[in-house]
Amino acid sequence: MNTVIEVRDLTRRFGDFVAVDRVSFHVEKGEIFGYLGANGAGKSTTIRMLCGLLAPTEGVAMVAGHDIRDDARKVRAAIGYMSQKFSLYLDLPVRANLEFYAGAYEIESPRKRVQEILELLDLEVHRDQITGALPGGTRQRLGLGCALLHRPEIVFLDEPTAGVDPASRRDFWRLIRSLSREGTTVFVTTHYMDEAEYCQRIGLMVDGRLAALDTPRALKRDLVPGRMFRVSNVDERASRAVLSGMSGVVDVQPFGTRLHVRVRPGGPEAPDLGKQLSQAGLSGAEIEEIEPTLEDVFLAVVDPTKGSAAA
Amino acid sequence: MRRALNALIQKELRQTVRDRRMMVLLIAVPTIQIIVFGFAVDLEVDRVPTVVVDQDRSVESRRHVRRLFADGTLHLRYQTQDTQEAERLLISGQANLALIFPSGFQRDQLCGRPTQVQAVVDGSDPNRGRSAGAAVGGYFGQVGPMLRIAPPSGRVSVEPKLSFNPGLDTAKFMLPGIIGVLLLLITTIVAAMGLARERQTGTLEQLMVTPMAPTTVILGKILPFAGFGFLDLSLALTAAVVIFDMPTRGSLIAVYATAGIYLVATLSTGLFISTISRTQQQAFLGGFLFLLPAVLLSGMLTPVRAMPAWLELATWLNPVRHFIELLRANLLADAGFLERWPNLLALSLYGLFMTVLSISRYRKTLE
Numbered sequence: 001m002n003t004v005i006e007v008r009d010l011t012r013r014f015g016d017f018v019a020v021d022r023v024s025f026h027v028e029k030g031e032i033f034g035y036l037g038a039n040g041a042g043k044s045t046t047i048r049m050l051c052g053l054l055a056p057t058e059g060v061a062m063v064a065g066h067d068i069r070d071d072a073r074k075v076r077a078a079i080g081y082m083s084q085k086f087s088l089y090l091d092l093p094v095r096a097n098l099e100f101y102a103g104a105y106e107i108e109s110p111r112k113r114v115q116e117i118l119e120l121l122d123l124e125v126h127r128d129q130i131t132g133a134l135p136g137g138t139r140q141r142l143g144l145g146c147a148l149l150h151r152p153e154i155v156f157l158d159e160p161t162a163g164v165d166p167a168s169r170r171d172f173w174r175l176i177r178s179l180s181r182e183g184t185t186v187f188v189t190t191h192y193m194d195e196a197e198y199c200q201r202i203g204l205m206v207d208g209r210l211a212a213l214d215t216p217r218a219l220k221r222d223l224v225p226g227r228m229f230r231v232s233n234v235d236e237r238a239s240r241a242v243l244s245g246m247s248g249v250v251d252v253q254p255f256g257t258r259l260h261v262r263v264r265p266g267g268p269e270a271p272d273l274g275k276q277l278s279q280a281g282l283s284g285a286e287i288e289e290i291e292p293t294l295e296d297v298f299l300a301v302v303d304p305t306k307g308s309a310a311a
Numbered sequence: 312m313r314r315a316l317n318a319l320i321q322k323e324l325r326q327t328v329r330d331r332r333m334m335v336l337l338i339a340v341p342t343i344q345i346i347v348f349g350f351a352v353d354l355e356v357d358r359v360p361t362v363v364v365d366q367d368r369s370v371e372s373r374r375h376v377r378r379l380f381a382d383g384t385l386h387l388r389y390q391t392q393d394t395q396e397a398e399r400l401l402i403s404g405q406a407n408l409a410l411i412f413p414s415g416f417q418r419d420q421l422c423g424r425p426t427q428v429q430a431v432v433d434g435s436d437p438n439r440g441r442s443a444g445a446a447v448g449g450y451f452g453q454v455g456p457m458l459r460i461a462p463p464s465g466r467v468s469v470e471p472k473l474s475f476n477p478g479l480d481t482a483k484f485m486l487p488g489i490i491g492v493l494l495l496l497i498t499t500i501v502a503a504m505g506l507a508r509e510r511q512t513g514t515l516e517q518l519m520v521t522p523m524a525p526t527t528v529i530l531g532k533i534l535p536f537a538g539f540g541f542l543d544l545s546l547a548l549t550a551a552v553v554i555f556d557m558p559t560r561g562s563l564i565a566v567y568a569t570a571g572i573y574l575v576a577t578l579s580t581g582l583f584i585s586t587i588s589r590t591q592q593q594a595f596l597g598g599f600l601f602l603l604p605a606v607l608l609s610g611m612l613t614p615v616r617a618m619p620a621w622l623e624l625a626t627w628l629n630p631v632r633h634f635i636e637l638l639r640a641n642l643l644a645d646a647g648f649l650e651r652w653p654n655l656l657a658l659s660l661y662g663l664f665m666t667v668l669s670i671s672r673y674r675k676t677l678e
């Protein structure tokens with residue numbers, strides 16, 4: 001494996017405010033690297049530094065083998081970027097946007113490449129439509145298309161599926177995975193935890209700091225030890241109160257109308273939880289053991305008293 | 312660089328052509344403005360209210376008065392013996408021109424002594440001032456030699472006297488000024504909005520992650536609008552020549568070359584303004600703040616020579632001044648390109664400086 005992004009102590013301050021705080025990580029070629037965090041955690045600021053749009057206050061970052069400070073232009077030639085805010089020309093047709101970026105990157109045989117991208121991203125039928133009139137999912141595909149025109153080694157996608165319907169999100173991730181299979185490194189931010197499962201490794205950003213970094217599986221194992229049960233079919237608020245007071249229960253989180261109950265290793269089993277509930281007059285509860293989700297990981301990281309420290 | 316630049320130009324043209332408001336701003340507005348301004352200037356030329364002070368009351372003086380007013384440029388509004396009265400009429404604005412025939416005019420004329428008619432022109436309205444001065448000067452310039460034939464050595468000379476604004480010329484003098492200001496208004500505003508709009512809509516960020524050099528991007532903003540500038544120049548020149556008989560004595564190639572430098576100067580100023588503004592509104596306001604002094608200190612309305620020395624010095628930094636002077640010299644007087652080299656040099660340096668400044672600020676505009 002070879003490292004295509006290497007970041008050491010990357011820091012960006014805006015006045016006194018530290019948006020990105022001494023972040024270090026590296027990304028391997030062909031990897032799908034997920035960057036997770038709440039709004040304002042510093043995800044976009046990190047990406048913008050790596051793309052050479054924003055100068056770091058401190059730290060070093062090498063992208064595609066070039067220093068982002070000294071060789072920003074070489075970095076730019078090697079990467080594709082899709083910003084969080086849609087940033088193509090809304091007043092131009094789809095094809096004009098692609099043709100423009102084909103020219104801007106001075107790619108070889110632009111006509112052919114534009115056609116390829118139209119086909120790859122299923123944009124053929126939209127090619128003469130005005131970009132501003134496209135639905136969200138199609139727009140995002142076009143954004144990805146423009147970022148891929150020059151066959152970059154790395155693509156940075158900043159919340160590429162924000163505000164897109166679930167079906168389009170699935171399609172989009174299918175594209176991302178196929179890119180990765182072909183050797184393109186994908187650096188993607190999201191706040192959808194279900195999408196993060198598709199990433200090979202995940203960096204969790206909390207208030208500008210990289211709070212955790214590993215594969216989804218390892219994150220769950222290390223940060224959410226013990227077991228998880230899903231409790232459904234009972235009054236959520238009442239049962240939450242009952243279960244939180246139970247010994248061996250680390251955390252109870254509502255997920256919709258259900259509860260995720262995390263117990264210590266060697267703590268209560270599913271029947272124990274059921275018994276506790278029926279003793280409190282809450283019968284009919286359905287309880288099954290589940291795998292922890294990244295959401296659980298995220299909650300554990302944001303509130304460490306309920307994470308591994310408490311276990 | 313060539314291909315990226317082509318892509319930028321093509322993109323800019325596509326966007327502009329699709330934007331109906333931009334097309335109106337770039338093509339219809341200038342055409343209408345040159346015609347409206349032109350007529351405004353042209354109409355004022357006629358019927359300059361005049362007061363005649365005929366202290367001689369001779370056959371000769373009356374003959375000249377009659378012929379002076381024959382072509383309609385001047386309008387005989389008052390006649391008096393009293394120069395004080397004439398001055399009062401000038402100051403109150405009831406007359407814009409006073410013609411004073413001194414007593415002894417006919418006698419001197421017949422004896423062949425040099426004779427003087429005094430023309431006092433109200434320069435506060437430069438167009439009228441110019442046309443009045445031109446009418447009087449033109450008349451005596453023509454009849455002077457004829458007078459000399461009748462009485463062997465008789466001469467009439469006009470001694471024009473201006474309170475201020477000594478630039479005497481015809482209305483055609485105004486047209487190059489109007490053209491210069493027209494080009495200025497359109498190109499500065501369009502360029503100022505150019506980058507500001509891209510920043511506000513987010514498209515600038517996408518441009519900046521491409522490996523395109525800042526120079527390419529700035530040229531990509533200048534060149535297409537310079538194209539529109541040339542189109543506007545052609546429309547304006549055509550209107551000025553066809554409708555207002557503006558002469559084109561110099562070479563048109565020199566006119567277009569000068570205009571090219573001028574357009575780079577105004578467009579790069581607009582771009583610079585947009586690199587220091589956060590929003591389109593700020594850019595618009597910034598453009599306006601530049602336009603106002605640029606027009607006032609251009610010499611279009613008030614001749615630069617009539618300004619205080621320090622202000623006159625400041626006008627050297629004004630591209631509009633140089634362009635208008637070059638254009639006037641070229642169209643009206645057929646001054647060669649090179650005779651006006653100080654203007655040309657100042658204009659070129661200004662354009663170069665602003666372009667370099669915009670290029671160097673381009674990368675900083677996102678932070």
Ligand SMILES: Nc1ncnc2c1ncn2[C@@H]1O[C@H](COP(=O)(O)OP(=O)(O)O)[C@@H](O)[C@H]1O
Pocket residue numbers: 014019037038039040041042043044045046678
């Ligand atoms: N140009 C800027 N000036 C000042 N503060 C900024 C700027 N850009 C981002 N920030 C701040 O930095 C923090 C991180 O922002 P961002 O990286 O966009 O977060 P995320 O993408 O994770 O939602 C936010 O609090 C934001 O307000």
Ligand SMILES: [Mg+2]
Pocket residue numbers: 040043044045084158159
């Ligand atoms: Mg963000």
